Amino acid sequence: xxxxxxxxxxxxxxxxxxxxxxxxxxxxxxxxxxxxxxxxxxxxxxxxxxxxxxxxxxxxxxxxxxxxxxxxxxxxxxxxxxxxxxxxxxxxxxxxxxxxxxxxxxxxxxxxxxxxxxxxxxxxxxxxxxxxxxxxxxxxxxxxxxxxxxxxxxxxxxxxxxxxxxxxxxxxxxxxxxxxxxxxxxxxxxxxxxxxxxxxxxxxxxxxxxxxxxxxxxxxxxxxxxxxxxxxxxxxxxxxxxxxxxxxxxxxxxxxxxxxxxxxxxxxxxx
Amino acid sequence: xxxxxxxxxxxxxxxxxxxxxxxxxxxxxxxxxxxxxxxxxxxxxxxxxxxxxxxxxxxxxxxxxxxxxxxxxxxxxxxxxxxxxxxxxxxxxxxxxxxxxxxxxxxxxxxxxxxxxxxxxxxxxxxxxxxxxxxxxxxxxxxxxxxxxxxxxxxxxxxxxxxxxxxxxxxxxxxxxxxxxxxxxxxxxxxxxxxxxxxxxxxxxxxxxxxxxxxxxxxxxxxxxxxxxxxxxxxxxxxxxxxxxxxxxxxxxxxxxxxxxxxxxxxxxxxxxxxxxxxxxxx
Numbered sequence: 001x002x003x004x005x006x007x008x009x010x011x012x013x014x015x016x017x018x019x020x021x022x023x024x025x026x027x028x029x030x031x032x033x034x035x036x037x038x039x040x041x042x043x044x045x046x047x048x049x050x051x052x053x054x055x056x057x058x059x060x061x062x063x064x065x066x067x068x069x070x071x072x073x074x075x076x077x078x079x080x081x082x083x084x085x086x087x088x089x090x091x092x093x094x095x096x097x098x099x100x101x102x103x104x105x106x107x108x109x110x111x112x113x114x115x116x117x118x119x120x121x122x123x124x125x126x127x128x129x130x131x132x133x134x135x136x137x138x139x140x141x142x143x144x145x146x147x148x149x150x151x152x153x154x155x156x157x158x159x160x161x162x163x164x165x166x167x168x169x170x171x172x173x174x175x176x177x178x179x180x181x182x183x184x185x186x187x188x189x190x191x192x193x194x195x196x197x198x199x200x201x202x203x204x205x206x207x208x209x210x211x212x213x214x215x216x217x218x219x220x221x222x223x224x225x226x227x228x229x230x231x232x233x234x235x236x237x238x239x240x241x242x243x244x245x246x247x248x249x250x251x252x253x254x255x256x257x258x259x260x261x262x263x264x265x266x267x268x269x270x271x
Numbered sequence: 272x273x274x275x276x277x278x279x280x281x282x283x284x285x286x287x288x289x290x291x292x293x294x295x296x297x298x299x300x301x302x303x304x305x306x307x308x309x310x311x312x313x314x315x316x317x318x319x320x321x322x323x324x325x326x327x328x329x330x331x332x333x334x335x336x337x338x339x340x341x342x343x344x345x346x347x348x349x350x351x352x353x354x355x356x357x358x359x360x361x362x363x364x365x366x367x368x369x370x371x372x373x374x375x376x377x378x379x380x381x382x383x384x385x386x387x388x389x390x391x392x393x394x395x396x397x398x399x400x401x402x403x404x405x406x407x408x409x410x411x412x413x414x415x416x417x418x419x420x421x422x423x424x425x426x427x428x429x430x431x432x433x434x435x436x437x438x439x440x441x442x443x444x445x446x447x448x449x450x451x452x453x454x455x456x457x458x459x460x461x462x463x464x465x466x467x468x469x470x471x472x473x474x475x476x477x478x479x480x481x482x483x484x485x486x487x488x489x490x491x492x493x494x495x496x497x498x499x500x501x502x503x504x505x506x507x508x509x510x511x512x513x514x515x516x517x518x519x520x521x522x523x524x525x526x527x528x529x530x531x532x533x534x535x536x537x538x539x540x541x542x543x544x545x546x547x548x549x550x551x552x553x554x
Contacts, residue, residue, distance in 0.1 A: 096419040097420075112329075112331055114428065
C-alpha cells in the first residue's frame with residue numbers, strides 16, 4: 001500500500017509578482033519534496049531568479065502563498081522567519097563574499113552571529129566546511145585573491161555553515177569554464193548524497209541541470225510550462241522546451257519590419 | 272474642434288498646470304517617503320546599539336565599532352584640526368578688522384572662543400566628517416547592495432542595519448563630539464596666535480581670558496549638537512547606500528547624494544538649535 005505523499009518542503013501556490021505594471025510571475029504552482037534536487041530552468045527574463053528570491057524570502061509575494069518547511073513566508077512572525085532563514089543556505093551567483101573579511105571569517109560569520117560556540121569550535125567547524133568544498137588551505141585568503149570557481153566554492157562553504165536543511169544555488173556554473181563547472185556539479189551531487197538536503201538550483205546550463213536534477217521545472221515568460229523528471233522533459237514535445245533543449249535561436253531580425261521602416265523613411269513619412 | 276479654435280490651446284494650458292501639480296505632488300511624496308525610510312532606519316539602528324556595546328553585546332560588533340572609530344575619528348584629526356585652525360584665523364581676522372575701528376580688538380577673544388564652542392567647532396567637524404565618512408558609508412553599503420552582499424546578509428538572518436550601520440553609528444556618536452572639542456581647541460589656539468602676532472598678547476594671558484569668556488553650557492550644547500549631527504551623517508549615508516539600485520554609477524551618485532543631503536541637513540539642524548536657544552535666552 002502506498003504511503004500518502006509527505007508534506008512538501010517548499011510549496012508555492014498561485015504566486016503572482018509584478019514589477020512596475022509588468023507581470024514577472026503569473027500564477028506559479030510548484031512543490032519541492034524533502035530531499036529532492038529541483039532545477040529551475042528558463043531563459044533570460046523568464047522569472048526564475050525572481051521565483052528563487054521569493055522562495056528564499058528576500059521578497060514578499062504580491063499575491064499567492066509560499067510555504068517553506070511549514071512556515072508561511074507572508075504571514076509568519078519575524079522570529080519564525082529568521083529561524084527559517086538559518087535553515088536555508090544560499091550560494092549567490094557572484095558568491096557575494098564579504099571583501100572586508102577573510103574566507104574563513106566569511107564562512108564563520110553565521111556561526112559567530114547565531115551561536116554561542118567557543119572560538120576554537122567555530123574555527124574547527126569552519127575548517128571542516130572549507131575542507132568539504134576543497135578549500136581547506138585557503139581560509140586566510142581574502143576573497144579578491146580567489147579565482148571565480150574558488151569564490152563559488154567558498155560561497156557554498158558559507159551556505160553550509162549552519163548545516164542547512166535547504167541549499168539554494170543561483171546560477172552555480174555561470175561564468176565558469178566547463179571543467180570548473182563540472183567540479184561544482186560534482187560538489188552538489190556529493191553534498192546531496194552526504195547530507196540528504198533539499199537542493200534548489202537555478203540555471204540555464206543544460207548539461208549541469210541534467211546531471212544534478214531529480215526533477216526540473218521550466219519557466220517561460222513568467223509561467224511554468226513544465227514540471228517533471230529529466231526523462232519527462234527530455235521527451236517533451238512542447239515547442240519552447242524543445243527549443244531550449246535543442247539550443248534553437250529565436251529570429252532576432254525581422255526583415256519585413258526593417259523593410260517597412262525604410263520604405264516609410266524614404267517616402268518622408270517619419271517626423 | 273472647428274467651433275472652438277481656442278480649445279486646443281486651453282487643453283494645452285490645462286495639461287501644463289496639471290503637470291506642475293503632478294510634479295509637486297510626486298516630489299512631496301518622494302520626500303515624505305525618504306523621511307519615513309530614514310526614521311525606520313534610525314529606529315532600527317538605535318534599537319541595535321546595545322548589541323554593539325563592549326560588554327552587553329557581541330565582541331565582533333564592538334571590534335567593528337573600534338575599527339570605525341579609528342577610521343572616522345582618529346584619521347579625521349588632521350583634516351578637522353587644519354580646518355579649525357584656518358577658520359580660527361579667518362574669524363579672528365575678520366572680527367579684528369571691524370573691532371579695531373572701535374578700539375575693541377580684545378573682543379576678538381570672546382568672538383573666537385564663544386563662536387567656536389557654540390557654533391563653529393561642532394559645525395566644522397560635522398562638515399568635514401560628512402564629506403569624509405558620509406560618502407564612504409554610502410559607497411561601501413551601496414557597493415554591497417550591487418554585489419548582493421546585503422541579500423546574503425538577509426538570507427543568513429543577519430539584519431544589515433544592525434550588522435553594518437550600528438557599529439558606524441556608535442563610533443560616530445563617540446568620535447564626533449571628540450572631534451568637536453578638537454575643533455574648538457584648534458580654533459581658539461588660532462585666535463591666540465592671531466592675537467599674539469597682531470597685539471603681542473601673551474598666549475597665557477589670552478588663554479586666561481578665553482577661560483573667563485567660555486561657558487560650560489556652550490561647550491555642552493555644542494556636544495549635544497554633535498550627537499545630532501552624528502545621527503544625521505550616519506543615517507543619511509546609510510540610507511543612500513541601502514537605496515542604491517543599479518550598477519557602479521548608482522554607487523557614485525549615492526556617495527554624492529549622501530554628502531550633499533547630510534551637509535544640508537546638518538546646517539538645517541544647526542539653524543534649528545540656534546533658533547531654539549536664541550528664543551530661550553530671549554525669555
